[in-house]
Amino acid sequence: MPPTPAMHVARADTGPRSPMTAADWVSPLIAGLHWLQWHALQALAALGAIDAVAGQPGWPLDWRVSGEHLLIDAPNARRLAFGVLALMIAAGLAGMAVVCRRRRGWLLGAAAALPVFAPWPDPAVVLVPAHPTSFHRSPTGFSAHAIVAGHTLYETHCAACHGATGRGDGPVATQQPVWPPDFIGPLLWRRGDGDLFWHIREGVTDRHGRETMPGFGRMLNDTEVWQLIDFLRAQSAGQSLRLAGAWRHPIRLPASAIDCAGQSSSTDVRPWLGQRLRLVAPAAGQPMPIEDPRLVTIALVAPSHGAASAVGAERHAERHADCRIDDASAWAALALVTGDAPLADRQWLVDRAGWLRAVSAPGSRGWSDDDLVCRSERSDRPEASAGARRDPRDGLDGLGRLLATIDADPVRLVRDGRVH
Ligand code: HEC
Structure with missing residues (x-):
């Protein structure tokens, strides 16, 4: 069995320049192959050549091209890249043959020969078993x-x-x-x-x-x-x-309705992408933290156990926060991704791409690097960022340092060899 590819890789933009890793150039190749297969499937479905399975076009073959192994198999990844390049050049030559009559024979010959002589990868590495639903997309939106x-x-x-x-x-x-x-x-x-x-x-x-x-x-x-x-x-x-003590595999903020100044958004997280979010579940009687211009602060309202807790003096600070999530399923889903730990008096940071990145210990009033529980393998190793250069995060507070690290170390999730 091949070793497991690194599942959470990130560009280490901080520290000394690191050499380009295989993931840096294989990822777009893998993403491109997936894109091609997915669009070919949709095009065939639009032409009526393919039946739907579970509401989406069914993949007709029992294999597909997958990049799962290419991240750890650079020679085969390189061969595949050359093969794809040869195909593109062949397509270009064939196109030229259509317009250029005089050299048509030569051009067509070269177009046919290129894919034959291209160094294709070992099929056992790039072809994996597929099912009719292999290219299906989940309709739930991770809600x-x-x-x-x-x-x-x-x-x-x-x-x-x-x-x-x-x-x-x-x-x-x-x-x-x-x-x-x-x-x-x-x-x-x-x-x-x-x-x-x-x-x-x-x-x-x-x-x-x-x-x-x-x-x-x-x-x-x-x-x-x-x-x-x-x-x-x-x-x-x-x-x-x-x-x-870490989210070994990145996890998104479960989607739920976010209510900001009385305006409720849908359960889609997309409107929030591009902004950093801070979720706060205040302890009973505790005020919400002061708004911070670096992020959008959202109160997570605890589900009320019985009518009494939701009225009068029992109303919590989070009910008056500018933005809040007041949804018992959001609370339960967050409890699940936080490992069934008590949520009250905790905070979570969500990066601009919607990934949960850090969670604070209950009752802690400041942030430290230790709260970053979703990080890349490279930033796990201190030597990756240690160097003669001055740390650009010097002089920032705990939250500022954490946000700088998160921004410099974006999540690039590899699933099925594909970077999301
Ligand atoms: C009767 C026992 C049994 C029940 C019930 C069961 N599973 Fe499994 N499940 C297994 C076993 C055994 C395997 C390992 C199969 C193998 O690797 O050949 C497995 C494998 C899996 C896998 C991994 C499949 C993969 O991609 O390799 C998933 C996901 C899974 N189960 C989900 C579920 C879910 C969801 C349910 C409930 C709806 C469920 N299972 C109910 C026994 C069970």
């Missing part, structure tokens, strides 16, 4: 509501084998033909949503065609399967924070 709905479904249908926290230690796990996977591991993050969808709906078989996990297509509808996938990712993030 807090979907995560919470997925949680209930998980407890009913999956926990017996996969365990209450997804570690693969449910009460009937030992009776399965193979051990259910530990969802904190890399598996969930290597798979695209579409492949996970297929495995949950249709089941999993081993190489001899023997069923290792039953399919749930008859018991669950498509929306429920997508909700389960969101839940699995949220749970995995929370458990990795609880056990390893």
